[in-house]
Amino acid sequence: MAELIVSIQAYCKILLHAVKHPNCAVNGVLLAEDNKSKDRKVLKFVDCVPLFHLTLSLSPMLEAALLQIDAYCKSRGYIIAGYYQANENLRDKELNNVAKTIGRRIQENCANSYIFMVDNERLFPDAVSEMYRIYSPREASWKEEEKLETVTEETLRVASMLLSSQTFREVDVVDFDYHFNDITRDWRNLPINDLLQKCT
């Protein structure tokens, strides 16, 4: 079983994306270091790219986005190795068909990939556990990986602070829905990276 590490940047971007659109389902992909030559046992997710908050289940825009992200990844030595999704309803944390389909798609490119299903009920400042459940591919279905700790205390602290200080309301989270409406908007979200640097 691989050890998974999720960087503060990846974790907080997922958080910010989800809370920016409280009445929508959101999704995105996680980028990991492509460590073919290095230690296979540790998978480090260094960043994430928010995808959509409008319709999640249609293919063309997903493919267009993955095309761009993939090219970007290759230039940086990254690989798309994870997918996150937060469902529309507060109490819905089900790994639904949309997540499974997109998860499979990502697995075609990266066998060792994971789905991160966000539990909306854990998106509040005093939450002590990680906000998602992690699933790994098992033959025809997905199995929940329990008891995985993927983030540091520091990450959870910063995440909590972003929520409690209402900072999340001032931060712009550019996903591909925004990018396709206006291509000057940068889905790498560099300002968020800078903000997180300042928090640690």
Place this chain on the structure above:
Amino acid sequence: MARHISWEEARNHLRRMREDQVRDGQTVVSLWEDVLMSERNKLGDELWTVYEQVCIAALDCQRIDISETCIELLKSKFPNSLRVKRLLGMKYEAEERFHKAGDLYDDIIKEDETNMFARKRKVAILKAQNKTLEAIEELNKYLKQFMTDFEAWMELCDLYLAVQDYTKAAFCMEELIMSNPHNHLYHQKFAEIKYTMGDPDNMAIARTYFAQAIKLNPNSVRSLYGCFLASSNLAASSNRKDKQSNIKYAAWAAQQLKEKYTTVQPEDLTNQTRVLESIERVLESLTEKTSN
């Protein structure tokens, strides 16, 4: 959060949000609490519209206290109003008291058969409980009576997409296109659904509708990408007849996209995100296949 803006600015901000139908509960609630509440006597008759707006915004942020106050005040001003009654129903929904809310909406419908709002709230109640199939059934019943409600057709389309019934979702979009043939967004969404269905016939239909969307709005990056990808898929899989034309379409769409990115996007962003390369790669793979 202290706000250093005048009550007129707050009032104007709320007006703009009503006009543009912006959904931002937190902002409305803070504008009300921090600025307008103490100056509410200056609003005149607009006060009642603002109460309604604040009530709904408060429900969106779980500030049930504020919503209850608004509802009480609106009730005393408009005692028999169904419009106020629906706010009470929405409050029950926010508290997850779905049975109570449902009963209240049934009462409204009994009093007024043509009340679209109460009927749609009943669909919302089912959606909130993840009862997607029942929501679809209820919304279908609604649309039999109110078939020109475009918002409802869009919602039904999204519900069908949630259960991956692409055929019926496409049908909803067809209804919308028939009533609004100049709306490029409808053509585009229809094309996206057809594309998602995957087989060559539907892919060809997708390409056609993306092309129509581009005709209606040449600036749509989504439609350009859609046309590019649909044509590429067809070129990669179809027989000789279609292949060359699809490669041409794909190349054309790619050209438009590249031009867009190079003229609109800042140069270093284009370089860093490797957009042009990603498009090139798809094109190259197409022409490789033809030379085999």
